[in-house]
Amino acid sequence: MERPSSSICRVSGDHHAGLLCHYLLQNGSAQYVFLDIYEGCYVGVNQYRSFHAEMNAHICASCNGLILITLPSANGLSYHTYDLFAKQCVSLPQPQITRRSIGTALAFDGQCYQVVRVFRVEAKSVTANNPLASSEEDDWLEMEIFSSETGMWSHYCPLIRLPPELPKLSTAPLFANGAIHWEVGGYLLMCNLSQRNCKLIRLPNHSPNWTWHTMTFGQCLWESEGLVHYCYSNIEGIHTWALLKGQDHGSCPDYSSCDIASFEWTLVLSIKHETLISRNPDVFRRLESLVHTVKHETLLSHRADAFTKLEQNRYYFSLLNWKPYFISPCGYSSVLKVIYLRLPGVIVSYDPSTQILSEICTFECPNLDFHCCSVFVVDYHLQGESRMEDAGSSRGKKELVHLPLADMIVQKNSSESCK
Template sequence: MHICASSNGLLLLSSVNGNLLRYNLFNLLTEQCVVLPQPQITRRSIGTGLAFDGFHYQVVCIFSSEGDRSISEPSSSSAPSGARGGRLIQMEIFSSETGIWKRHSPPIHLPSDLPKLSTIPLFSNGAIHWELGGYLLMYYVNSSYCRLIELPNYPQKWSCNSLTFGQCLWEAQGYVHYCYTDSEGIHTWVLLKEEDHQYYSSYYHYDRDRYQWKLAHTVTHQYLMCQNPEIFLRMGRRNIYFIQWEPYFISPFAYIQSFQTLYLRLPGMIVSYNLRTQALKEVCSYEFPDSNFHCCLLVAVVHSSKDDARGGHAKPAGAIGNAVSLPITDALEKPTKSK
């Protein structure tokens, strides 16, 4: 199984059974699993997203259109000029209200280059957000409106300094945040809203189609390592390969607004970095038996129990001590037991 997306405590999983692609929804709180009907489009998708508002959910699969379609792209598509031309986006959408898949063809051109990145899509402000070849694709689930804009680190000219080693999306204070690591450090940008553009345009003259982001926070690799050198020394003692620090070792994957904490993945270790106090702490370590495995996918979920809800206190993510065993666990353990 492959984890495609998460939204408000739901995990969207995909698996292949023979030549058929299957989608499953797994509820992290109730530990219930639902198998979705077979999609109509059988070719490989570019990306898959999940939107869950607490009552109903939608699963959105993105495909490259079959053949070129000659249409006049309206200005409402908000596609940057660099992303126009070439193949168009095609979508297939499953709704829990109707129980069926439907096709949607927005007038959005695919970026020319689509690198394979492990950025989990984000459902925020009524839209699913994907990182797509250096762009941010937004699909508003209620209106079926699509929008494509450049990410703040989109390279106009390629260079070694433009390489991105890890990235993630999250929502905080009603805004979409985009965080990534490069050779210098960890950078977080905020996607501007319409009211922000109205405010800035009254004081400055700028191209709002080009400048959609505002820099919120930056921390260099050197500064981060100085906050807790023991973490990186211990990482090097476990594996000689990690003695010399490299920027691609670190990857942001989640942010918890109530704790102002950014969670980072290191080789074999998860750490938390408080943006207010600059404290760097180890959350947990992990390993895969009999292999040099140091990469995993993590999904941060904040929830409240009934007792916590009565007292008005949310349960911290770090206090959740129960691990959920997904079906893939049995498949991974079988080769080890056979030895």
């Protein structure tokens, strides 16, 4: 592995839309497929930026084409950054804090980057070193920050009291407007690294009483037009809120504990599941026969013809049996102005202006575990960028990419994967 680099340069140019798909194979390995997306639905596989890892390298965060990867090590986890454009993998020094973090984020401004690990720490540990902190029983926030400029980890303990632990979803952190944003226990944790300023903001769907009706089944964060957006799905449908700046507060959701004066969100989009299905009946009917599966032993064979013996596997799916947890918002493209949704066996884009779904790629999800495929939006700006499309995909044809890709299963190029 190379030593941490203090500077990574991005050249501005044309706006491109991409999607990095992290697919976990049944044998423990993983493939990372980069899709170039045209006009919201035409897809080309970018072989140059796609790679395969013999072990599952978990992606913690993605920011401006730089991804943060963790691998198991003798000391717990090791951290690596991988530049999708320079195809450069860099190993970070081992962190000083060995206990498990509750969140990890990446901030990359196009030149230098920072990695931030978030921890819970008991109140008595904080008050022992800081007399300004109270000795109440609530946990406090602790951070460990790596800077590519110094090549070192540093400790930071803002006086922020964390909410009680609540059911947590796997929500990718967001770096926007100079700050990192996490979802923590029904709140948005916002940390401005340059100012060393942290703030907890209650999310619009937060409720002290977690029931089937208040439960969130999927959620994601993004930045659009200078505002941080929070999107989630629940039993009713898909909802998107924008975090307001200044004193411009929107309407308050119907929660008895809501204080309108301090509410910092405004609703920008809400669509019911019934409406989404009625506007896109063909997409949901295709879920019955869309996904192809391969026998477990075939996946392990590493033969060039591994995908010549596909078997059709129909989901026992019906529009009448549609479940709200079948849908999971997973990202937003600021270039194409579409929301990406993950359904069982398919990634789709949703255009809020037309309410139309477009299928991007399909994937095998054994036992209906459609979380085996995660996606990261990579909207980027490169000058003179050459798109390397897969021979089976074309901008002029609306064709679907199916994951996992056979040629990547047999590919063994260790120089392009973090080990």
